[in-house]
Amino acid sequence: MRFFHLSDLHIGKQMHFYNLADDQRYILNQIVDRAQELRPDAVLIAGDIYDKTIPSGEAYRIFDEFLNRLGEITPAIPVLIIAGNHDSAHRLQYASSFLEKHQIYVAAMPPEKETDCLKKVVLRDTYGAVNFWLFPFIKPGYVRHLFDEGVVTDYESAFRGMLEREMTRGNLDYAERNVLVAHQFFTAGGSLPQTCDSELASVHVGGLDRIDTSVISAFDYAALGHIHGAQSIGSERIRYSGTPLKYSVSEEHHDKAITLVTLGEKGELTVEAVSLESLHDVRRIKGTMQEILETARTEEVHRQDYVSIVLTDEKEVYRPKEVLSEAYPNILEIMVDNARTKAIHSALGRAHTDTVRMPSPMEAFREFYQLMQRQPMAEAEERVLEDILKDAQEEIV
Numbered sequence: 598m599r600f601f602h603l604s605d606l607h608i609g610k611q612m613h614f615y616n617l618a619d620d621q622r623y624i625l626n627q628i629v630d631r632a633q634e635l636r637p638d639a640v641l642i643a644g645d646i647y648d649k650t651i652p653s654g655e656a657y658r659i660f661d662e663f664l665n666r667l668g669e670i671t672p673a674i675p676v677l678i679i680a681g682n683h684d685s686a687h688r689l690q691y692a693s694s695f696l697e698k699h700q701i702y703v704a705a706m707p708p709e710k711e712t713d714c715l716k717k718v719v720l721r722d723t724y725g726a727v728n729f730w731l732f733p734f735i736k737p738g739y740v741r742h743l744f745d746e747g748v749v750t751d752y753e754s755a756f757r758g759m760l761e762r763e764m765t766r767g768n769l770d771y772a773e774r775n776v777l778v779a780h781q782f783f784t785a786g787g788s789l790p791q792t793c794d795s796e797l798a799s800v801h802v803g804g805l806d807r808i809d810t811s812v813i814s815a816f817d818y819a820a821l822g823h824i825h826g827a828q829s830i831g832s833e834r835i836r837y838s839g840t841p842l843k844y845s846v847s848e849e850h851h852d853k854a855i856t857l858v859t860l861g862e863k864g865e866l867t868v869e870a871v872s873l874e875s876l877h878d879v880r881r882i883k884g885t886m887q888e889i890l891e892t893a894r895t896e897e898v899h900r901q902d903y904v905s906i907v908l909t910d911e912k913e914v915y916r917p918k919e920v921l922s923e924a925y926p927n928i929l930e931i932m933v934d935n936a937r938t939k940a941i942h943s944a945l946g947r948a949h950t951d952t953v954r955m956p957s958p959m960e961a962f963r964e965f966y967q968l969m970q971r972q973p974m975a976e977a978e979e980r981v982l983e984d985i986l987k988d989a990q991e992e993i994v
């Protein structure tokens with residue numbers, strides 16, 4: 598059994614106000630071409646199909662074209678889809694019973710009623726059945742009512758509870774071959790996956806959304822979505838495929854790929870990366886105005902790439918964007934790194950580095966308070982804020 602593992606398509610996403618529709622069409626067409634060539638037995642998409650809960654007409658059209666082109670391949674390749682935290686479960690569920698007739702299986706809504714189960718799609722190869730478990734993104738509050746009081750206290754107990762529920766009902770048997778498709782924040786014994794800027798907003802502060810991989814280690818393979826850089830977590834069998842495109846400058850060194858998984862007999866697994874080539878790259882350029890223009894003029898560079906430019910001129914350039922746009926039309930941002938900006942950084946008491954650490958809510962508020970009140974918060978005020986932040990975090994659960 599060979600299948601493609603994809604996730605986090607984020608169709609409809611913009612990057613610094615650039616519409617990525619052409620980039621997304623290009624990469625999805627390439628995925629269809631690879632499917633045509635490699636003939637996987639299934640295509641798994643582990644959540645965040647769309648970037649927004651209310652996708653634009655254009656975003657719907659792009660995904661529609663993708664499914665249609667995949668559907669033209671014969672014999673048909675089943676497509677297994679779950680909802681991520683960016684998707685609207687209700688919208689993604691639309692027409693799913695119709696789509697199923699065309700071997701497109703969508704699980705967007707978690708079980709609601711006592712009698713509901715997780716969606717299991719069974720595909721067969723020469724060794725027998727492989728059960729694909731479609732586990733859409735959940736928050737504890739989505740499923741708490743299905744359990745006794747006090748069972749679901751956080752994301753981990755909710756996720757574990759849902760799997761145990763299937764075992765108790767005799768649906769899930771780890772002696773068989775099982776593949777999990779899920780979209781959550783998994784950690785392996787306290788070690789976190791490598792994150793990047795494009796998924797920052799999805800990952801909660803405080804770590805309440807973490808689920809340890811021990812909860813899913815009995816699966817033969819876990820096809821995960823949510824984290825945007827391709828990586829295994831804790832074991833080769835548990836993997837984030839990452840986004841098919843770079844969605845932030847922090848991903849400049851990512852190798853975007855389709856994860857190609859081959860399951861043999863129970864216990865046998867091979868994971869490969871099928872490289873994807875994007876229409877435009879996302880990268881950083883650093884230098885003086887003259888150096889940057891010179892490179893653009895004399896070297897074979899992809900000028901259409903999405904670029905983040907750091908200017909190092911000591912004498913600051915007037916209207917740099919107008920000049921640089923001639924060489925690079927798709928500029929994401931222009932930053933200045935010289936004696937003046939270094940002085941500002943050191944006056945703010947920050948180490949001057951290229952990466953900016955996200956402050957905790959407490960640190961951010963402390964800084965804001967200082968700025969507005971021209972004095973630090975009193976101890977009693979800090980305690981009030983701590984309570985408010987704690988309440989807010991509990992609400993997330």
Ligand SMILES: [Mn+2]
Pocket residue numbers: 605607645681683796799823824
């Ligand atoms: Mn995502």
